[in-house]
Amino acid sequence: MIRGYFVYALLCGLALLPAAGPARAASGGEPLRPLVAIAGLDPGKVALGRRLFSDPILSADGTIACQSCHDLKSGGSDHRPHSIGIHGRQGALRAPTVFNAALNVAQFWDGLAATLEDQVAGPVTNPVEMGAQWPALLRRLGRDPVYDAAFRRLYGHGPDQAAVADAIATFERSLITVGSRFDAYLGGDGNALSADERKGYALFKSYGCASCHQGANVGGNMYQKFGILGDYWQHRTRIGKADLGRYTVTGLERDRYVFKVPSLRLAVVNGPYFHDGSVASLEEAIRLMGRYQLGQTIPDGDIHLIVDFLGSLVGDMSAAEGK
Amino acid sequence: MNGRHVAAVVLLVLGVGAGANGLALSRLRGQLEREHGLDMAMTRLADAETGLDADMLRVSSLQMQEYDGVVRTTHRLEAARRGLQEPLRAVGDAGLERAAQAYGDVLTVKMGLMEALKSTCAVLRNQIAYVPFAVERIIARDHPPPGMARRLSALASQMLVYHITGAAPAGVRLLALLEAVQTGAAGSEVAALTGQVRVYARQRAELERLMQAYDQSGSGPRLEQWRRLFAARHERTETRIMWVGTSLTLFCIALLAALGASMLQQGRARAAAQAATRHLTDAVETMQGALALYDHDRRLVLCNRQCLTFFPPLAGHMRPGALFDDLVRELDRSAFLKEPVEQLTALNKPSWVQHTADGRSYLFSHARLADGGFLRLATDITEQKKAEAELLRLFTAVEQSPAAILITDVSGAIQYVNPWFCRVSGYEAGEVMGQSPRILKSGLVADAVYGELWRTISGGAVWTGELCNRRKNGELYWEAVSISPVRNDQGEIISYVGVKSDITEQKRQADRQRQVVLELERSNAELEQFAYVVSHDLREPLRMVSSYVSLLARRYGERLDAEAMEFIAFAKDGARRMDKLILDLLDYSRIGRVSQPFEPVAMDEVLREALLNLDAVIDLAGARVQVEKDLPAVMGSRSELVRLLQNLLGNAIKYRAPDRRPEIAVSAWEADGQWYFEVRDNGIGIAADYAERVFGIFQRLHARDEYEGTGIGLAVCRKIVHHHGGRIWLETSPSAAPGCRFRFTLPAGLQDVAPAAEKV
The missing domain is CATH 3.30.450.20 (PAS domain)
Known part of the structure; x- marks a missing residue:
């Protein structure tokens, strides 16, 4: 009886196991999911947020807009290891893309901001980013008749921090890169992916990448320690505050070197890689990930297949332009 | 304080009470609503926490392939946490806030644990997938000895079992098994597998710890604590609402009762008010003037028919409710009034007069009423105005x-x-x-x-x-x-x-003319008289008589006897007296006729000259003349004044009492703007009866043989005094002293006094 129960449990466990094989066909129970646009956004607020996003009026000296580091025309990022703020100041981290950021469990590499709204305030007032002060910024916006009218129409009052944050966050929620070939494949279109891409996807799952780079955003929905199966940091010559990851937010030892798992949706267009932009090529990033996160050495062929697969994740980025 | 006031006060008190209760109730209701809001927010949060707990179970049982659902739960929880802040602030209960804070802190911990669980479980899931795969590959590729292969298979199976049952000690046993595998076969694949299994064991233990921590986070008791606090507070609020509601009900009942009573009273008051209004309307209608009453919105409340009689253009417009300014505009349009209508709209003048184009005049009065309205009264004063104008003309005539x-x-x-x-x-x-x-x-x-x-x-x-x-x-x-x-x-x-x-001037003129005429007449008469006397050679025959009588006496004196000579002497004396008389008369007539201008004359000198002229007479009579005081200066004719005093003094000596030495006193004093002069003597005196007569011409009181004289002296005196504007009289008042007192006046002052017209 006991044995029978054991066998039953064993069978159940096997059935529940995801991606137990190296090359399973796309079907139900996938660790990745198609992107779906967020419904119910106020088009007016989206438009206002778009305008604010691209307007350097938010920065102290009128030189830097959100868009300056999150270029919506090239993947929502600036392709620099460290972003450049006002007066040419350099930040410590790689600017993550704003596309699909709404799906993230939290914002910033270390998850400092629990919401997009909280996140807006960060770069705006960060002295090495936009370096602005809210009162002065709101005065600038209030003096602009177009902004003032828009805020009054949409929020019933002149611009304030909450409204500015809400508008920009609302805009960012509209930045979902739907319509990728991979999503079509997940939707049942077996021909949406090439054979290599399908192979790449299978490898992606079987190597265990999909354990963390998972969900609709292929990442972004959890935190993970950088260096689970190998000490990534022992080769680093200099470890800065930005490298401590979530530890800087929670102060918990278990959060040392813990970062938000980045989305791989736009990985093929959004180098350089990792929180500090220290890796220029996607292949190298995959290799490092295999070594330190998975404890495996992924052969170059597999890496190329995985890169092929990652290419199929890129969806429509034209939502950013309001079309 | 009458009944109405009492009723008003009662109503006011009840109203204020009900209002206060109503306010309190609405405030409490608001509070209750806010508490409900808070309760709902907390329920949402607790619900989200429950979702997180459910997710935790799914995550930790490694059943979750992807965490998008957990992210949604996390976002929901985060939103619920934030959504709690506003209701918390609205309720404003420090105890509740502290409790919510404590609960929120636990949630933060739980969410942190959840993230750690996610990470750990992602690794575990990966190992569970990877280890059997690696085992399979090692067996297939390296063909290990059968014992080893069996052990490796057991390892993979046991990992599955551990995974499913979650038995903690399995990790240790697994590691022990791994030791055996490692020692049995060398190779990188196995070493790598060993590493994986070690990580798995570590993560598995971590998962156990995390789950335990999650379970022990203690959010339950904190939520319970919060709920207890909240329930107590909520109950308090509801109790207060019940009390206030009851109180409000009572106030409302009392207020309704009072209102009912008051309305009964008001019904009676309204009847009285209607009667009063009727009386008022009657009174207003019987008024002579036009009356219009406006309320504080400048709307017509009441007017009488006279309004339309006086102001025909307003017919059809003066209805209750009509706007004052519209009526004024109507009057303005009709050009009914002569003056601009601005006067009408000014609300600060108490009264003014307005004229109409057809010549009527209205007196407007304006009175401000206590309620902000005002009263306009117009009275027709056309007739008065006309009468006034008439009167004004007359008055002007009289005044001017x-x-x-x-x-x-x-x-x-x-x-x-x-x-x-x-x-x-x-x-x-x-x-x-x-x-x-x-x-x-x-x-x-x-x-x-x-x-x-x-x-x-x-x-x-x-x-x-x-x-x-x-x-x-x-x-x-x-x-x-x-x-x-x-x-x-x-x-x-x-x-x-x-x-x-x-007519003073006319009178004076007439007087003067009459005097001139009289004077002329008299002068003429006198002149005629004198002319007659002179023309009849009054003196020529007299002189002839006198001469021939003298010749007779001289030539035939030796031949005539003594008696004849005496007769001749009488004749000569008569002639002489006659001559004297004629000379006196000439003197008299000359007074005032030949008028030379008056000049200042010192009466002292006048007296001295008079005395000098009378020197012989005074000596002869042994008279003594005494001047009691310095005599003044007057305006007059010196020669006439000398004659005046000379005559008076001469009279005083002439009519002296035989038995006493003549004593004459001259004095002067000023009174009533004139000088009084007195010449007093101790002579024989004059009877009062003759006081007037003595001044008549040719009047004599005594026989010629007693006192010589022509009877013209005092007449001359009177004429001189009159000529000088004074008067002369015989003072007849009783006096102990004998003699008589002649007094005369002369105008005082040395102004240019014209010689007075002579009066008789």
Whole structure:
């Protein structure tokens, strides 16, 4: 009886196991999911947020807009290891893309901001980013008749921090890169992916990448320690505050070197890689990930297949332009 | 404080009570609503936490392939946490806030644990997938010894079992198994597998710890604590609401009862008010003037029919509720009024006069009412205005009249004088008001005249005549006066109007003319007389008589006897006296006829000259002349004044008492603006009966043989004094002293006094 129960449990466990094989066909129970646009956004607020996003009026000296580091025309990022703020100041981290950021469990590499709204305030007032002060910024916006009218129409009052944050966050929620070939494949279109891409996807799952780079955003929905199966940091010559990851937010030892798992949706267009932009090529990033996160050495062929697969994740980025 | 006030106070108190209760209730209701809001927010949060707990179970049982659902739960929880802040602030309960904070802190911990669980489980899931795969590959590729292969397979199976059952000790056993595998076969694949399994074991233990921590996070008790606090508070609020609601109900019942009572009372009051309104309307309608009442919105409340009679253009517009400004505009459009309508709209003048284009006049009055409204009253004053204008014309005529006009009441008290009166009389109008016209009396008009005047006017007739009055400065003046009685409608005399023209100048002129005429007449008569005397050679025959009598005496004196010579002597004496008489008469007639201008004359010198002329007489009589005081200087004719004193002194010596030595005293004093002179003697005196006669010409009181004289001396004196504007008389008042006292006056002052016209 006991044995029978054991066998039953064993069978159940096997059935529940995801991606137990190296090359399973796309079907139900996938660790990745198609992107779906967020419904119910106020088009007016989206438009206002778009305008604010691209307007350097938010920065102290009128030189830097959100868009300056999150270029919506090239993947929502600036392709620099460290972003450049006002007066040419350099930040410590790689600017993550704003596309699909709404799906993230939290914002910033270390998850400092629990919401997009909280996140807006960060770069705006960060002295090495936009370096602005809210009162002065709101005065600038209030003096602009177009902004003032828009805020009054949409929020019933002149611009304030909450409204500015809400508008920009609302805009960012509209930045979902739907319509990728991979999503079509997940939707049942077996021909949406090439054979290599399908192979790449299978490898992606079987190597265990999909354990963390998972969900609709292929990442972004959890935190993970950088260096689970190998000490990534022992080769680093200099470890800065930005490298401590979530530890800087929670102060918990278990959060040392813990970062938000980045989305791989736009990985093929959004180098350089990792929180500090220290890796220029996607292949190298995959290799490092295999070594330190998975404890495996992924052969170059597999890496190329995985890169092929990652290419199929890129969806429509034209939502950013309001079309 | 009457019943109405009491009712009002009661209603007010009840109303305030109900209002306060209502406010409190609405405040409490608001609070209750806020508490409900907070409760709902907390429920959402607790719900989200429950979702997180469910997710945790799924995550930790490694059943979750992807965490998008957990992210949604996390976002929901985060939103619920944030959504709690506003209701918490709204309720404003520090205890609840602390409890919520404690609960929130636990949630933060739980969310942190959740993230760690996610990470750990992702690794575990990966190992569970990877280890069997690696085992399979090692067996297939490296063909290990059967024992080893069996152990490796067991390892993979056991990992699955551990995974499913979650038995903690399995990790240890697994590691022990791994030791055996490692020692059995060398190779990188196995070493790598060993590493994986180690990580798995570590993560598995971590998962156990995390789950335990999650379970022990203690969010339950904190939530329970919060709920307890909240329930207590909520109950308090509801209890208070119940009490306040009950209180409000009671107040409302009382208020309704009071209102009911008050409405009954108001019903009676309204009936009374309607009656009052009826009376008011009746009263307003019977008014002579046009009345319109406007409320504080300047809307017409009430007006009478006279409004339309007076202002025809407003017909059809003066309805209750009509706007005041519209009515004014209507009047303006109709051009009914002569003046601009701005006067009408001004609300600050108490009254003004408005004329219409057709010549009528209305007196407007404006009264502000307590409630902010105002009252307009228009009275037709056209007739009064006309009468006023008439009166004004008359008054102007009277005021500017070149005749003095004086109005008295029936008792004779002055009520009005015109400026000319003041100019003539010298009195200010204010001085004579209420006085009697008697103040003007000069005393020179016989009382009989006044008596007749009063009889005439009080009998209703007009008295006309001439009166000599005295100005304020004492000057006399003559007036032609016409006094008419004024009667009222009942025929009663209510006042007298005197119209007087100053005729002093005319009078004086007439007097002067008359005097001139008289003087001329008299002069002429005298001249005629003298001319007659002279023309009949009065003195020539006399001289012939005298001469021939003298010749007779000289040539035939030796031949005539003594008696004849005596006769001749009588004749000669007669002739001589006759001559003297004629000379005196010539002197007398010369006085005043030959008028030379007066000059200042010192009466001392005059007296001295007179005494010098009388020197022989005085010596002969042994008379003593005494001047009691220095005599003044006067304006006059020196020679005449010498003659005056000489005559008076000569008389005093001539009519001396035989038994006593003549004593003559001359004195002078000033009084009433003139000099009084007195010549007193101790002579025989003059009987009072003759006091007047003595001044007559040729009047003699004594036989010629007693006292020599022509009887012309005092007549000359009187003429001289009159010529100088004075008078002369014999003082007849009783006196102990014998003799007589002649007194005369001369005007005082050395002004240029014209010689007075001679009066007889």
